[in-house]
Amino acid sequence: MQNIVILTGAGISAESGLRTFRAEDGLWEDHPVEQVATPEGFAADPALVQRFYDQRRAGVLAAMPNPAHQALGQLDRVWREEARGELLLVTQNIDDLHERGGATDVLHMHGEALSVWCTICDARQHWVEPLSGNPPCPSCGAAGLRPDIVWFGEMPYRMDEIFGALGRADLFVSIGTSGAVYPAAGFVQYARENGARTLELNLEPSLGSRLFDETRLGPASELVPQWVAEMLQSG
Numbered sequence: 386m387q388n389i390v391i392l393t394g395a396g397i398s399a400e401s402g403l404r405t406f407r408a409e410d411g412l413w414e415d416h417p418v419e420q421v422a423t424p425e426g427f428a429a430d431p432a433l434v435q436r437f438y439d440q441r442r443a444g445v446l447a448a449m450p451n452p453a454h455q456a457l458g459q460l461d462r463v464w465r466e467e468a469r470g471e472l473l474l475v476t477q478n479i480d481d482l483h484e485r486g487g488a489t490d491v492l493h494m495h496g497e498a499l500s501v502w503c504t505i506c507d508a509r510q511h512w513v514e515p516l517s518g519n520p521p522c523p524s525c526g527a528a529g530l531r532p533d534i535v536w537f538g539e540m541p542y543r544m545d546e547i548f549g550a551l552g553r554a555d556l557f558v559s560i561g562t563s564g565a566v567y568p569a570a571g572f573v574q575y576a577r578e579n580g581a582r583t584l585e586l587n588l589e590p591s592l593g594s595r596l597f598d599e600t601r602l603g604p605a606s607e608l609v610p611q612w613v614a615e616m617l618q619s620g
């Protein structure tokens with residue numbers, strides 16, 4: 386039995402054509418975070434923020450899962466079907482490429498591009514259309530829909546569940562994240578303190594690399610299938 390927690394970031398979707406945030410061509414280079422990813426920015430200019438996430442949503446719908454997403458989908462299925470232990474896949478990403486790669490019960494701690502949240506009735510629902518033009522909430526009819534995204538200053542989703550799984554983990558694997566944003570950047574330390582082995586798969590060393598027992602550098606589309614093959618052979 387081996388309990389695994391996997392954390393993914395924008396790097397796992399880079400080879401699917403979705404931009405990361407902090408590279409030189411990153412999203413935050415031409416979209417100041419304060420304007421498009423904070424509640425204050427949304428209050429100041431909702432049309433700008435809706436347009437920004439309309440672009441993100443359209444990009445997600447046009448993207449395809451890459452071999453890294455597919456490998457994690459396979460690992461998820463085998464771990465569940467062979468009852469080899471818990472496997473929790475936590476992603477900071479708002480795309481649905483893990484799901485389309487075959488993973489189930491993906492925990493989107495920063496929300497989802499394909500979900501909307503009504504600020505009037507609090508209902509959340511699957512959504513693929515633009516929000517520019519303020520369409521009515523399907524539940525209450527009010528023009529109060531916002532992206533179901535966790536902005537800076539807001540609480541990430543299902544943190545208790547994540548820390549519970551980290552406390553039970555034998556292995557924590559971080560894939561495609563810079564380790565720049567908390568609370569996700571603190572997961573490796575918490576996992577270590579609770580006895581987990583820690584592995585990082587990333588294109589370059591992250592800010593937290595020194596905290597990992599092992600770091601493998603390279604593109605996720607190569608590193609992740611290779612790691613999953615090792616896990617499935619380990620029996």
Ligand code: APR
Pocket residue numbers: 393394395396397399400405406407408411477478495560561562563564565566586587588589590591603604605606
């Ligand atoms: N394969 C593996 N790793 C990659 C690849 C790739 N093909 N391409 C880029 N990376 C790595 C980069 O080296 C970098 O370390 O992915 C990481 C991406 O880092 P960020 O752009 O900071 O994205 P992320 O870590 O997911 O950001 C975390 O910050 O802005 C918030 O909410 C946003 O969820 C996001 C959070």
